[in-house]
Amino acid sequence: MSYVAVEITVRKADSERFEALASDYQSRLETNSCKFPWQRPGVTNQGAGVQLVTYGWEAVKFAVLGFEEELQNDLIPYSKTWSEEEGINQAEEHFRFDANHTPRLIQLTDEDRSISVQDLNEARLAGMLETVINERLEALDGLSWEQQEAVLMPLPPTKMFAEKRPGLVFNVPTWFEDPRFISWLNSRENPVMTWHTPGEEVGEYSDCVVFVDPSLDGDGSDQGAMPDVFWNAIVEMCKQHFSPDFSYSIAVQLTNLQED
Numbered sequence: 460m461s462y463v464a465v466e467i468t469v470r471k472a473d474s475e476r477f478e479a480l481a482s483d484y485q486s487r488l489e490t491n492s493c494k495f496p497w498q499r500p501g502v503t504n505q506g507a508g509v510q511l512v513t514y515g516w517e518a519v520k521f522a523v524l525g526f527e528e529e530l531q532n533d534l535i536p537y538s539k540t541w542s543e544e545e546g547i548n549q550a551e552e553h554f555r556f557d558a559n560h561t562p563r564l565i566q567l568t569d570e571d572r573s574i575s576v577q578d579l580n581e582a583r584l585a586g587m588l589e590t591v592i593n594e595r596l597e598a599l600d601g602l603s604w605e606q607q608e609a610v611l612m613p614l615p616p617t618k619m620f621a622e623k624r625p626g627l628v629f630n631v632p633t634w635f636e637d638p639r640f641i642s643w644l645n646s647r648e649n650p651v652m653t654w655h656t657p658g659e660e661v662g663e664y665s666d667c668v669v670f671v672d673p674s675l676d677g678d679g680s681d682q683g684a685m686p687d688v689f690w691n692a693i694v695e696m697c698k699q700h701f702s703p704d705f706s707y708s709i710a711v712q713l714t715n716l717q718e719d
Contacts, residue, residue: 462518464542470604471510472687473535480529481514509604522550530554531562534639536607553602556610565602611688626710627700629693635715639686646684666715670708671697679708 469477516524522541530537536555543549553565634640644667669685672678675698682690697709 461544462520463522463544464515464517465519465522465524466513466515466540467524468511468513468538469535470608471512472691474512475687476533477512477514477530477535477537480526480533480535509608511604527552527554531564534562536611538602538604555602555607558610626712627696628712628714629696630714632715634689634713640689643681643685643689666712668710668712669693670710673701673703673708675701675703 467477519541527539531554534556537553539552541550551567553563553567555563555565557563670680671694675694677691677694679690679694693711693713697711701709
């Protein structure tokens with residue numbers, strides 16, 4: 460029976476949800492799949508300041524942890540790699556969201572990441588060199604964490620509003636197409652102020668309002684209820700426009716008004 464070393468990397472912003480899923484499967488992993496339990500390593504940084512956490516298992520049967528599908532259902536982007544052992548080739552698996560926030564599951568071997576000189580020469584002789592190269596590049600597009608972070612980050616706010624209470628109008632139509640945002644919007648932890656009824660179709664509402672604590676330390680009306688990827692983006696945008704020197708909470712209006 461083949462056991463291989465497996466590593467999974469996720470964004471630090473998703474690490475708590477990842478660990479919760481991994482913990483749920485821990486007893487099953489130790490008895491049915493893994494000889495050794497997973498251990499939490501330190502946080503690493505990659506590229507444009509994207510914080511990542513890598514988790515490792517020393518011996519996993521057939522490189523299958525058993526909760527990969529749960530990660531995908533919970534919309535957690537990840538990169539998974541495993542070593543080569545008898546009967547199992549070294550490879551990697553990436554779960555990402557493309558520019559339209561559509562999930563993509565990509566599996567790659569070393570061969571997928573490289574093109575041999577012979578293949579290039581054959582493509583050249585057939586007049587298809589550019590086509591072959593572009594196809595290979597397209598297969599790898601969107602795999603970097605920098606690209607993924609750019610997809611998950613929101614559009615910039617369009618304008619300020621209200622004179623007495625500090626605020627932002629945050630035009631984020633892609634958020635209103637994201638299952639994670641819709642799940643929050645329709646949950647019992649409803650936004651403090653909203654112009655829609657939970658359960659309505661996306662097209663039937665256009666905005667909602669949340670409030671960020673004036674300390675700008677991350678607290679606010681929907682901190683803990685809204686998925687971190689959205690809430691953290693709201694707080695960071697507030698920090699770009701305000702300093703923690705006033706008494707009013709910051710009102711942030713989220714809209715799905717489409718750009719012309």
